[in-house]
Amino acid sequence: MAARGSDLKYKRLLLKLSGEALMGKQPYGIDMSVADRLAGDIAEATAAGAQIAVVIGGGNIFRGLSGAAKGMDRATADYMGMLATVMNALAFQNALDHKGVPARVLSAIPMPTVCESYVRPKSLSYLAKSQVVLFAAGTGNPFFTTDTAAVLRAIEMNCDAVLKATQVDGVYSADPKKHPDAKRYDRLSYAEVLANDLKVMDGAAIALARDNRLPLIVVSIDEPGNLLKVLRGEARQTIIETTG
Numbered sequence: 001m002a003a004r005g006s007d008l009k010y011k012r013l014l015l016k017l018s019g020e021a022l023m024g025k026q027p028y029g030i031d032m033s034v035a036d037r038l039a040g041d042i043a044e045a046t047a048a049g050a051q052i053a054v055v056i057g058g059g060n061i062f063r064g065l066s067g068a069a070k071g072m073d074r075a076t077a078d079y080m081g082m083l084a085t086v087m088n089a090l091a092f093q094n095a096l097d098h099k100g101v102p103a104r105v106l107s108a109i110p111m112p113t114v115c116e117s118y119v120r121p122k123s124l125s126y127l128a129k130s131q132v133v134l135f136a137a138g139t140g141n142p143f144f145t146t147d148t149a150a151v152l153r154a155i156e157m158n159c160d161a162v163l164k165a166t167q168v169d170g171v172y173s174a175d176p177k178k179h180p181d182a183k184r185y186d187r188l189s190y191a192e193v194l195a196n197d198l199k200v201m202d203g204a205a206i207a208l209a210r211d212n213r214l215p216l217i218v219v220s221i222d223e224p225g226n227l228l229k230v231l232r233g234e235a236r237q238t239i240i241e242t243t244g
């Protein structure tokens with residue numbers, strides 16, 4: 001009999017979930033039915049033998065740039081954005097708990113009465129025990145995004161890839177929400193994404209992934225079961241990786 005997880009293309013994956021997508025059809029906050037569905041996808045993936053780390057954005061609650069545009073000090077607004085990601089991580093831990101999936105929230109900004117602080121060896125040992133780790137508060141530094149935090153943690157955790165589950169089903173020649181005729185790519189190099197300014201992830205995240213040869217996969221968050229499909233190499237996706 002095949003060993004558990006041996007049919008998977010990726011064994012250890014960092015899943016980056018869009019905060020905005022967690023809103024579902026609501027105008028703000030978290031739609032727990034969306035969180036439940038995604039938690040079900042993770043339960044399926046861990047049962048298949050995958051080890052899953054998660055970073056959740058904060059766009060459903062607060063983005064630093066929006067605060068700065070209203071006159072707030074940018075760094076203060078960014079700290080508020082990072083706190084929003086902690087709220088999302090706690091809600092998602094709850095959804096995983098309801099599915100019987102053991103999960104730990106580790107925050108880059110220490111808040112010991114709320115959750116554990118991020119410590120790399122501790123996170124690695126949770127992953128090795130097949131517990132889901134939810135990395136909260138981004139990188140812990142203002143002027144960054146959760147995309148960069150996702151790539152950073154994925155490298156630290158020796159993940160095989162970052163999977164960005166977002167509101168579009170891949171990377172296009174332009175934002176498909178604004179340009180319905182944009183061309184979708186199956187595969188791109190980091191250089192192509194950076195040179196053409198394809199904004200599905202920020203430049204700092206792409207450059208960090210490139211320098212560490214970490215594959216980035218972009219899929220739709222709305223397609224149930226997509227996580228297992230990616231793990232098996234069967235999803236409709238765009239992969240950004242070293243080419244040639």
Ligand SMILES: Nc1ncnc2c1ncn2[C@@H]1O[C@H](COP(=O)(O)OP(=O)(O)OP(=O)(O)O)[C@@H](O)[C@H]1O
Pocket residue numbers: 017018019020021056057058059060146147165166167168170171172173174175176177198199200201
């Ligand atoms: N070239 C492109 N290809 C695909 N999507 C693009 C492109 N340019 C811009 N986008 C937009 O990027 C969005 C995904 O990135 P965004 O940073 O908004 O999401 P996120 O980081 O997942 O969300 P959040 O900040 O809510 O957590 C897509 O919803 C899409 O509209």
Ligand SMILES: O=c1ccn([C@@H]2O[C@H](COP(=O)(O)O)[C@@H](O)[C@H]2O)c(=O)[nH]1
Pocket residue numbers: 019056057058059062063064065077078079080081082083084085137138139140141142143144145146147149
């Ligand atoms: O390392 C980080 C990560 C995030 N932020 C702030 O949080 C919000 C929400 O994150 P998104 O990636 O936009 O979903 C972001 O707008 C920043 O304000 C941060 O400062 N540092």
